Amino acid sequence: MRKASRLFEIIQILRLADHPITAQQIAEKLEVTQRSIYRDIAALQAMRVPIEGERGIGYILRPGFHLPPLMFTAEETEAIVLGMALTKRTADPELREASARVMDKIAAAVPGPLREAIVSRSLYAWGRVAETPEAIDFSMIRRAIRDEEKLDIDYVNEQQQATTRRIRPIAVIHYAEAEVVVGWCELRQGIRNFRVDRIRDCRATGVHFRREGDRLRKLWVAGWETGTKS
Structure with missing residues (x-):
């Protein structure tokens, strides 16, 4: 994972957390070393991202910090929900996992009325879930x-x-x-x-x-x- 993407992911993890998250927990989620997370958090704090905490105890994102909002219409939000539901039925396990992360990120970013379209689960994609092949990655x-x-x-x-x-x-x-x-x-x-x-x-x-x-x-x-x- 590139550093820029990792910094964004750390912010998202802290935004969605309701309690302090340790560097080790973040490192396990992102599959990097704990030392990398310490460096990344220091870099984010240098950018004035309001992350509070310390090693061994955990980190939190101070309320009031917002990334640029995602602006979707109701129809656009429903299209994303359906697209992610279809992705969950593919044979690609990483894309299936990514679709769930996409929904979490959007739910955390969009206004309340649009969030309802995501969490209500009113759109479904029926059919078999494709088997992941053993011979290819x-x-x-x-x-x-x-x-x-x-x-x-x-x-x-x-x-x-x-x-x-x-x-x-x-x-x-x-x-x-x-x-x-x-x-x-x-x-x-x-x-x-x-x-x-x-x-x-x-x-x-x-x-x-x-x-x-x-x-x-x-x-x-x-x-x-x-x-x-x-």
Whole structure:
């Protein structure tokens, strides 16, 4: 987690807390060292964020401190609620956890009437919760897409033919029945869709395709190859 994001997360944790939170508790939530939290809190205090407390006892955020408000209409808030409900049904465990954190942050920031739309749970997304695949790590795939890093995958197609591919991942599609990774396949020299449940292994390569991602996504959208070619 980048420092800027971590500082924001610390503020959010303290805003939502109703009692002092120790540096160790914050460190466990953010999966960093306790020493990092001490440095981050000192940095926030230097920025005049009103954090009070001390080591071994805990920290609180003095009332009256506000981040810039999130301004949503009722319809926009309901769209977010439904979107997060759908995210909770995907096979990506990190996104499922992130959706819950999003709702907590929005609930803490929006005015009372809009908060009701979040906590009332009046919108639902029915259907199965997708099973998390054992052979791949969704967080690695999403990171590879952001960083434009090539992946090596062991793939079995619909005819049960096994191949090893090097792909340039550009998108993930979440269908009701399956997840699909979209990428430029160097074996087939074209954009292909790979069903996650047919990927037997997925490995980061450390080889990048910098500044190609947007071009490949435009090529994909232009052709709308929505099948599961292999």
